[in-house]
Amino acid sequence: MxxxxxxxxxxxxxxxxxxxxxxxxxxxxxxxxxxxxxxxxxxxxxxxxxxxxxxxxxxxxxxxxxxxxxxxxxxxxxxxxxxxxxxxxxxxxxxxxxxxxxxxxxxxxxxxxxxxxxxxxxxxxxxxxxxxxxxxxxxxxxxxxxxMPHGGHQQICHNKVLSMMPYIHLLPRPLYRSLLRASGEEEGIVRELLELKDTxxxxxxxxxxxxxxxxxxxxxxxxxxxxxxxxxxxxxxxxxxxxxxxxxxxxxxxxxxxxxxxxx
Known part of the structure; x- marks a missing residue:
């Protein structure tokens, strides 16, 4: 959102x-x-x-x-x-x-x-x-x-439900990436959120x-x-x-x- x-x-x-x-x-x-x-x-x-x-x-x-x-x-x-x-x-x-x-x-x-x-x-x-x-x-x-609930900055997601969902950034990396892509997020957003998972x-x-x-x-x-x-x-x-x-x-x-x- x-x-x-x-x-x-x-x-x-x-x-x-x-x-x-x-x-x-x-x-x-x-x-x-x-x-x-x-x-x-x-x-x-x-x-x-x-x-x-x-x-x-x-x-x-x-x-x-x-x-x-x-x-x-x-x-x-x-x-x-x-x-x-x-x-x-x-x-x-x-x-x-x-x-x-x-x-x-x-x-x-x-x-x-x-x-x-x-x-x-x-x-x-x-x-x-x-x-x-x-x-x-x-x-x-x-x-x-x-x-914290939105420590992965998932509020930048375009998918409204995903952007409001707490703690999803704590999922294992492959599962998190799959969830973001399955929800229709742009590759640029996916890449940014995965980079934040590293830092x-x-x-x-x-x-x-x-x-x-x-x-x-x-x-x-x-x-x-x-x-x-x-x-x-x-x-x-x-x-x-x-x-x-x-x-x-x-x-x-x-x-x-x-x-x-x-x-x-």
């Missing part, structure tokens, strides 16, 4: 802005101040909605995304900030030597909002972020735990990677109802009940979103 924001870039951008202003930035500010002049990079910035409230506060931002179409939209939405030099929008891979040469230890804050669950070799990229963080810099992550990340795995790489968690929040569901489904955000959020593995199945802030 394709949601309206999947096809309406302006609506998607406005929802990103509101979510960033109402939830992401207040969460970050619980552990570090967001001030004018702060250097911020977002990996997987899309249309730039998450960065917009930071730009409004006077931060100097870099948005990185490999999707040239979404970067083009970000240029349209944020042209004023690009023109005055406050924002750079880049389609380069962050692993490129030139990228590292320009931005080594450059950022006070790095943002990965709904991005880490799409990235292969997550240990590699989280370790690599140390090269881009300034002293005392921190990294924000927001992502849906893999085992989806649980709370336990994320925390283990962070710990093994020597990072410290400075703030975290688990949500029973993801703040973004306010726009997608008209549901009011709700934080996860404290005792549940502390039960390993079980919490993955009933937590629709987690926010983390970490520092080296």
């Amino acid at each position: 394709a949601l309206k924001q999947h096809k309406d870039a302006n609506l998607r951008y406005q929802q990103q802005v509101d979510n960033s202003r109402s939830y992401v930035i207040p969460f970050i500010e619980q552990a570090m101040p967001v001030t004018a002049g702060m250097r911020v990079m977002e990996i997987g910035c899309g249309e730039g909605g998450v960065l917009t409230p930071l730009l409004e506060r006077g931060c100097h931002c870099v948005g990185v995304d490999l999707d040239k179409g979404r970067i083009a939209l970000a240029h349209e939405f944020l042209s004023t900030y690009v023109e005055n030099g406050q924002l750079r929008l880049i389609t380069n891979n962050i692993y490129d030597v030139d990228f590292l040469g320009e931005f080594r230890h450059a950022f006070d804050l790095i943002i990965l909002k709904d991005a880490i669950e799409h990235i292969p070799e997550q240990e590699k990229i989280i370790a690599y972020l140390k090269n881009l963080l300034a002293p005392n810099g921190q990294v924000y992550f927001g992502f849906p735990p893999w085992y 989806g990340i649980s709370i336990e795995r994320f925390e283990r990677i962070v710990r093994q790489l020597g990072f410290t968690v400075t703030n975290k929040q688990h949500y029973l109802i993801n703040p973004i569901y306010k726009y997608k489904f008209g549901l009011q955000p709700r934080t996860q009940w404290g005792p549940v959020s502390r039960i390993p593995f079980l919490r993955n199945f009933v937590t629709t979103c987690v926010y983390y802030l970490i520092k080296n």
Whole structure:
């Protein structure tokens, strides 16, 4: 069931802005101040909605995304900030030597909002972020735990019943692929959902990677109802009940979103 924001870039951008202003930035500010002049990079910035409230506060931002179409939209939405030099929008891979040469230890804050669950070799990229963080810099992550009801992003399916069916992404890969194809999903959708099956990340795995790489968690929040569901489904955000959020593995199945802030 394709949601309206999947096809309406302006609506998607406005929802990103509101979510960033109402939830992401207040969460970050619980552990570090967001001030004018702060250097911020977002990996997987899309249309730039998450960065917009930071730009409004006077931060100097870099948005990185490999999707040239979404970067083009970000240029349209944020042209004023690009023109005055406050924002750079880049389609380069962050692993490129030139990228590292320009931005080594450059950022006070790095943002990965709904991005880490799409990235292969997550240990590699989280370790690599140390090269881009300034002293005392921190990294924000927001992502849906893999085992939650729609952790496979099956809501992007065109088949309405399939898009609303919880936990189907946990089926064995051959059975999941067969179900998607039998339901008439396009090969592009099937491929995207199977790729996510390879990269989806649980709370336990994320925390283990962070710990093994020597990072410290400075703030975290688990949500029973993801703040973004306010726009997608008209549901009011709700934080996860404290005792549940502390039960390993079980919490993955009933937590629709987690926010983390970490520092080296």
